[in-house]
Amino acid sequence: xxxxxxxxxxxxxxxxxxxxxxxxxxxxxxxxxxxxxxxxxxxxxxxxxxxxxxxxxxxxxxxxxxxxxxxxxxxxxxxxxxxxxxxxxxxxxxxxxxxxxxxxxxxxxxxxxxxxxxxxxxxxxxxxxxxxxxxxxxxxxx
Amino acid sequence: xxxxxxxxxxxxxxxxxxxxxxxxxxxxxxxxxxxxxxxxxxxxxxxxxxxxxxxxxxxxxxxxxxxxxxxxxxxxxxxxxxxxxxxxxxxxxxxxxxxxxxxxxxxxxxxxxxxxxxxxxxxxxxxxxxxxxxxxxxxxxxxxxxxxxxxxxxxxxxxxxxxxxxxxxxxxxxxxxxxxxxxxxxxxxxxxxxxxxxxxxxxxxxxxxxxxxxxxxxxxxxxxxxxxxxxxxxxxxxxxxxxxxxxxxxxxxxxxxxxxxxxxxxxxxxxxxxxxxxxxxxxxxxxxxxxxxxxxxxxxxxxxxxxxxxxxxxxxxxxxxxxxxxxxxxxxxxxxxxxxxxxxxxxxxxxxxxxxxxxxxxxxxxxxxxxxxxxxxxxxxxxxxxxxxxxxxxxxxxxxxxxxxxxxxxxxxxxxxxxxxxxxxxxxxxxxxxxxxxxxxxxxxxxxxxxxxxxxxxxxxxxxxxxxxxxxxxxxxxxxxxxxxxxxxxxxxxxxxxxxxxxxxxxxxxxxx
Numbered sequence: 001x002x003x004x005x006x007x008x009x010x011x012x013x014x015x016x017x018x019x020x021x022x023x024x025x026x027x028x029x030x031x032x033x034x035x036x037x038x039x040x041x042x043x044x045x046x047x048x049x050x051x052x053x054x055x056x057x058x059x060x061x062x063x064x065x066x067x068x069x070x071x072x073x074x075x076x077x078x079x080x081x082x083x084x085x086x087x088x089x090x091x092x093x094x095x096x097x098x099x100x101x102x103x104x105x106x107x108x109x110x111x112x113x114x115x116x117x118x119x120x121x122x123x124x125x126x127x128x129x130x131x132x133x134x135x136x137x138x139x140x141x142x
Numbered sequence: 143x144x145x146x147x148x149x150x151x152x153x154x155x156x157x158x159x160x161x162x163x164x165x166x167x168x169x170x171x172x173x174x175x176x177x178x179x180x181x182x183x184x185x186x187x188x189x190x191x192x193x194x195x196x197x198x199x200x201x202x203x204x205x206x207x208x209x210x211x212x213x214x215x216x217x218x219x220x221x222x223x224x225x226x227x228x229x230x231x232x233x234x235x236x237x238x239x240x241x242x243x244x245x246x247x248x249x250x251x252x253x254x255x256x257x258x259x260x261x262x263x264x265x266x267x268x269x270x271x272x273x274x275x276x277x278x279x280x281x282x283x284x285x286x287x288x289x290x291x292x293x294x295x296x297x298x299x300x301x302x303x304x305x306x307x308x309x310x311x312x313x314x315x316x317x318x319x320x321x322x323x324x325x326x327x328x329x330x331x332x333x334x335x336x337x338x339x340x341x342x343x344x345x346x347x348x349x350x351x352x353x354x355x356x357x358x359x360x361x362x363x364x365x366x367x368x369x370x371x372x373x374x375x376x377x378x379x380x381x382x383x384x385x386x387x388x389x390x391x392x393x394x395x396x397x398x399x400x401x402x403x404x405x406x407x408x409x410x411x412x413x414x415x416x417x418x419x420x421x422x423x424x425x426x427x428x429x430x431x432x433x434x435x436x437x438x439x440x441x442x443x444x445x446x447x448x449x450x451x452x453x454x455x456x457x458x459x460x461x462x463x464x465x466x467x468x469x470x471x472x473x474x475x476x477x478x479x480x481x482x483x484x485x486x487x488x489x490x491x492x493x494x495x496x497x498x499x500x501x502x503x504x505x506x507x508x509x510x511x512x513x514x515x516x517x518x519x520x521x522x523x524x525x526x527x528x529x530x531x532x533x534x535x536x537x538x539x540x541x542x543x544x545x546x547x548x549x550x551x552x553x554x555x556x557x558x559x560x561x562x563x564x565x566x567x568x569x570x571x572x573x574x575x576x577x578x579x580x581x582x583x584x585x586x587x588x589x590x591x592x593x594x595x596x597x598x599x600x601x602x603x604x605x606x607x608x609x610x611x612x613x614x615x616x617x618x619x620x621x622x623x624x625x626x627x628x629x630x631x632x633x634x635x636x637x638x639x640x641x642x643x644x645x646x647x648x649x650x651x652x653x654x655x
Contacts, residue, residue, distance in 0.1 A: 047333035110321075117286060140309060
């Protein structure tokens with residue numbers, strides 16, 4: 001149920017972002033881009049919750065073999081079709097993947113920088129053109 | 143020396159980043175900045191050649207950043223990466239030398255040097271990284287720094303600042319959308335395979351495919367990567383930003399954008415599709431081929447009608463990148479060799495053409511070719527160099543472009559793609575037409591109507607502007623007359639691309655510390 005709500009939220013955010021990007025006002029386009037990037041961040045975070053399936057976390061032994069304390073296997077045994085680090089039998093733990101959170105942090109920082117740049121650009125365009133209507137931005141043609 | 147050689151991949155990325163911050167600190171000492179930057183770029187070009195030789199002699203080099211093994215960030219230098227890094231560092235050295243006299247002094251020392259260094263770091267990083275999320279990060283570094291560079295001011299102010307901002311806005315919005323799509327694709331890939339290491343993903347996806355359990359959404363992810371790299375490389379439905387951005391940027395930046403930056407898309411395509419999505423390629427090869435053909439057609443037809451010299455060159459870039467993607471889509475080892483040879487030749491020729499068009503518009507005070515004419519008397523050297531570049535783009539012997547087109551068409555005919563090669567040949571004739579139209583309009587004929595448009599400015603191009611153009615023109619001729627080493631290198635590279643097993647082994651069969 002929780003996952004359904006989360007997915008629905010992400011979908012609606014993608015919808016709003018796409019709608020805003022198709023507007024004529026530059027500022028709305030920029031807001032649309034931010035909404036979209038937040039939707040992507042939510043999407044990434046939502047992939048990081050596991051209920052006892054694949055857990056990509058390195059254990060103390062350096063990442064190979066079974067450790068009894070955590071109950072995880074980190075060997076990719078391709079012949080047995082074991083693709084990612086998986087739980088040893090008899091264990092069932094809910095994990096949150098720490099890596100996706102690192103990814104999201106990086107993505108947030110990057111989108112902060114790009115949004116700051118594009119906002120300043122929008123301000124300068126407003127100064128030069130006297131409007132924020134995107135249809136007026138068509139001096140380059142041919 | 144031995145330890146330095148081990149750390150080459152990280153040096154090639156870290157030095158430009160370090161230089162960027164150093165250049166901000168040194169902005170009140172322009173002379174020192176100039177000397178330091180040029181000497182560091184010389185060293186970087188040398189080091190990249192050392193790296194290529196190292197890869198050629200000792201096989202694929204893997205560098206673990208922070209020694210986390212395959213779970214951390216890896217820098218992998220195989221022949222493709224090292225070759226692209228050599229191309230990048232050499233062209234950016236020449237563009238930097240050219241910029242010293244071309245870019246306005248104040249803008250040069252305050253923003254231009256740091257951003258140029260960051261762009262070089264982004265380029266080297268995206269070529270060398272072995273981690274797909276890291277590729278995204280370097281793409282963003284590349285995007286932001288190149289946006290800042292497009293707005294940089296050149297001497298004379300031929301391009302209005304409002305035009306630059308409009309172009310940058312288009313570039314930034316489209317590429318931000320591209321990076322959002324890339325983030326979705328990377329996240330889905332991670333959720334599917336549980337790893338971000340490209341070699342690891344490749345192993346897992348091919349194991350799934352061998353077991354017949356490949357999820358259907360892998361195809362959707364692959365399609366998203368076509369959108370991302372197609373957007374970077376300006377492939378047909380996504381090429382509309384390029385003819386605005388490349389002409390409005392200052393000429394050395396146009397040379398970097400057209401010469402190297404759109405090749406990042408081609409590199410990403412080669413890396414991601416032939417390493418990770420090998421098993422989906424049978425569906426996407428026709429897609430790539432027909433997108434490439436559409437790109438060739440649209441670029442060539444649009445270039446014919448242009449009067450702005452840099453806009454013509456930009457549309458020509460769209461058309462030429464189509465040929466690179468065509469070779470990729472054909473997919474045999476010979477076709478990929480052709481695609482790589484084409485990529486290198488186009489990078490050199492198009493950088494040269496943009497640099498010399500910068501010297502020309504600097505002199506004429508306008509970008510409109512109809513207002514030029516008769517410049518062969520005043521500018522015999524540039525006329526000669528521009529002719530060499532035009533011949534290379536048009537594919538005439540004895541330039542490198544002839545070899546590239548010949549190998550590409552030969553590869554297509556060997557693989558019996560007669561219809562595709564036929565279309566490519568027809569539009570190669572178009573490129574002959576538009577390049578020579580540009581050359582004739584600018585250099586031949588009467589001197590322009592000086593009463594109507596004013597005389598040419600008395601300012602001649604300085605040696606710092608002429609030398610990079612000359613070096614690149616010589617490189618075009620050398621690649622045409624003595625093409626065997628490049629073709630041998632490209633063949634070895636294509637072999638590595640089509641058989642990724644050595645790459646995977648080099649990355650994965652290492653002791654995790």
